[in-house]
Amino acid sequence: xxxxxxxxxxxIRKTYDSYDDGTQMARQIERYPLSFTRVxxxxxxxxxxxxxxxTGPMGIxxxxxxxxxxxxxxxxxxxxxxxxxxxxxxxxxEDGSPVAGAVVEIWQANSSxxxxxxxxxxxxxxxxxxxxxxxxxxxxxxxxxxxxxKPGAYPVMESGWWWRPPHIHFSIFGPSWMNRYVxxxxxxxxxxxxxxxxxxxxxxxxARQCLIFEARTPAMxxxxxxxxxxxxxxxxxxxxxxxx
Amino acid sequence: xxxxxPYCTIGPFFPSxxxxxxxxxxxxxxxxxxxxxxxxxxxxxxxxxxxxxNTIVEIWQPDANGIFRHPxxxxxxxxDPGFFGWGRAxxxxxxxxxxxxxxxxxxxxxxxxxxLMLLAIGLTRRLTTTVxxxxxxxxxxxxxxxxxxxxxxxxxxxALRDGxxxxxxALGYRFDILLRGENETPFFLD
Numbered sequence: 001x002x003x004x005x006x007x008x009x010x011x012i013r014k015t016y017d018s019y020d021d022g023t024q025m026a027r028q029i030e031r032y033p034l035s036f037t038r039v040x041x042x043x044x045x046x047x048x049x050x051x052x053x054x055t056g057p058m059g060i061x062x063x064x065x066x067x068x069x070x071x072x073x074x075x076x077x078x079x080x081x082x083x084x085x086x087x088x089x090x091x092x093x094e095d096g097s098p099v100a101g102a103v104v105e106i107w108q109a110n111s112s113x114x115x116x117x118x119x120x121x122x123x124x125x126x127x128x129x130x131x132x133x134x135x136x137x138x139x140x141x142x143x144x145x146x147x148x149x150k151p152g153a154y155p156v157m158e159s160g161w162w163w164r165p166p167h168i169h170f171s172i173f174g175p176s177w178m179n180r181y182v183x184x185x186x187x188x189x190x191x192x193x194x195x196x197x198x199x200x201x202x203x204x205x206x207a208r209q210c211l212i213f214e215a216r217t218p219a220m221x222x223x224x225x226x227x228x229x230x231x232x233x234x235x236x237x238x239x240x241x242x243x244x
Numbered sequence: 245x246x247x248x249x250p251y252c253t254i255g256p257f258f259p260s261x262x263x264x265x266x267x268x269x270x271x272x273x274x275x276x277x278x279x280x281x282x283x284x285x286x287x288x289x290x291x292x293x294x295x296x297x298n299t300i301v302e303i304w305q306p307d308a309n310g311i312f313r314h315p316x317x318x319x320x321x322x323x324d325p326g327f328f329g330w331g332r333a334x335x336x337x338x339x340x341x342x343x344x345x346x347x348x349x350x351x352x353x354x355x356x357x358x359x360l361m362l363l364a365i366g367l368t369r370r371l372t373t374t375v376x377x378x379x380x381x382x383x384x385x386x387x388x389x390x391x392x393x394x395x396x397x398x399x400x401x402x403a404l405r406d407g408x409x410x411x412x413x414a415l416g417y418r419f420d421i422l423l424r425g426e427n428e429t430p431f432f433l434d
Binding site for chain 2: 060094
C-alpha cells in the first residue's frame with residue numbers, strides 16, 4: 001500500500017446552512033408511486049463542501065440563449081388562447097441579497113392543460129400560438145418578468161384520479177452548484193391546490209405558500225395582463241463568499 | 245435570514261429543446277477544450293433495474309488542469325477558454341445518457357472527479373453525487389469519497405473504462421446509476 005497524503009483543503013467559510021426539512025417537499029409522498037421506486041433507500045451522505053461544490057456554472061447565458069420572454073406569442077406572431085398574465089419576481093439569497101444574472105428556464109402547459117412534449121398523452125389541443133417554454137436572465141436587482149397565458153389543469157394519465165392544478169415550472173441557475181434550483185409554482189385560490197400531492201408535500205404552511213403566486217391587484221388603467229408575482233430564495237449567503 | 249424556497253420535481257415534461265446541444269463540453273466559444281477528451285455514458289435505473297426516461301443529468305467539473313471557471317477558484321482566470329465546465333443530457337427510453345467532455349484534472353485537495361446531479365419525475369428534490377475515475381491516480385484522500393464508509397458503495401462512485409473509443413479518439417467511461425435498490429448509487433446531502 002502506498003501511504004496517501006491527507007487532503008489539504010482550502011478552508012472555506014460556511015456559506016450554506018442546513019435548513020428545517022419541513023420547509024422542503026417530502027422526498028417520499030404517499031400515493032405518489034414513483035417517489036417509492038426512485039428515491040434512494042439509503043440515507044443521503046453528509047460531505048464537506050470544497051471548491052467543487054461551492055463553484056458552479058456562471059455566465060451560462062453564453063451557452064444557453066436568453067431572451068425577453070413572451071410565451072403568449074407564437075412564431076407566427078398571433079396570441080395564444082387563454083387568460084393573458086404577467087409573471088414577475090425577484091431571486092435573492094438567504095440574506096435577501098439579489099442574485100443578478102441568474103438564468104431562469106420556464107416551461108408550462110397551455111390553457112387547455114397540454115404540454116408541447118412527445119410524452120404528453122392528454123387529449124387536449126395544442127395551441128399553435130403558444131410557446132410553452134423559454135429562458136430569461138435576472139437583472140442587476142435579481143428581478144425577472146415574462147408574459148404568458150395561465151396554464152390549464154391536467155390529469156396524471158397513469159393515476160386516473162389525480163388532476164394537477166395549474167402551475168408553471170421554473171429551473172434556476174444560481175451562482176453555485178449548491179443553489180441549482182428547480183420547482184413548480186401554483187396559482188392562488190385553485191380548488192385542486194387543496195388535494196395536490198406535491199404542493200401538500202411541503203409540511204410547513206408558510207413554506208408551502210412560497211410555492212404559490214401572489215395575485216397583484218392590477219393598476220387602475222392597466223388593461224394588458226393580470227399580474228402575478230413570486231420571489232425565490234436560493235440556498236446560501238452569496239454576497240460574501242470568501243476563502244479564509 | 246430567509247428560508248430557501250422549496251424544491252419540486254421537474255415532472256415528466258422537461259422540454260427536450262432545453263437539452264439540445266448541451267451534452268458536448270469539448271467545445272466552447274469557438275475553441276476546442278484542452279486535455280484528454282472522454283465519452284461518459286451510462287444508464288439511470290430505478291427500483292428493479294427499470295430504465296428511467298427523460299431524466300435530466302447535469303454535470304459540473306474543472307478543466308483538464310483542475311481549474312474551475314469561477315471567481316472562487318484562485319486559478320480561475322487561467323482556466324481553459326475552450327471549456328465551460330457545465331453540461332446537460334437527458335435519458336432515452338432505455339435510460340441512457342451520454343456526455344462528451346474532458347477528463348477533469350484534480351483540484352487542490354481532491355482526486356479527479358466531476359459533480360453529477362439528477363432531476364426526474366418522482367424526485368421532489370434533486371439528487372447529487374460525485375463521479376471518480378477508476379484508472380486515475382489518487383494522490384490524496386478525497387474528503388468527499390472518504391465520507392462514503394461502505395467500501396462496496398464507494399466503488400459505485402467510480403466510472404469504469406469502457407474500452408470504446410470514438411472516431412475522434414475520446415476515451416470511453418461508463419457510469420451507471422441505480423436510484424434505489426440493492427447496490428444503489430450513493431448520493432450526498434446538499
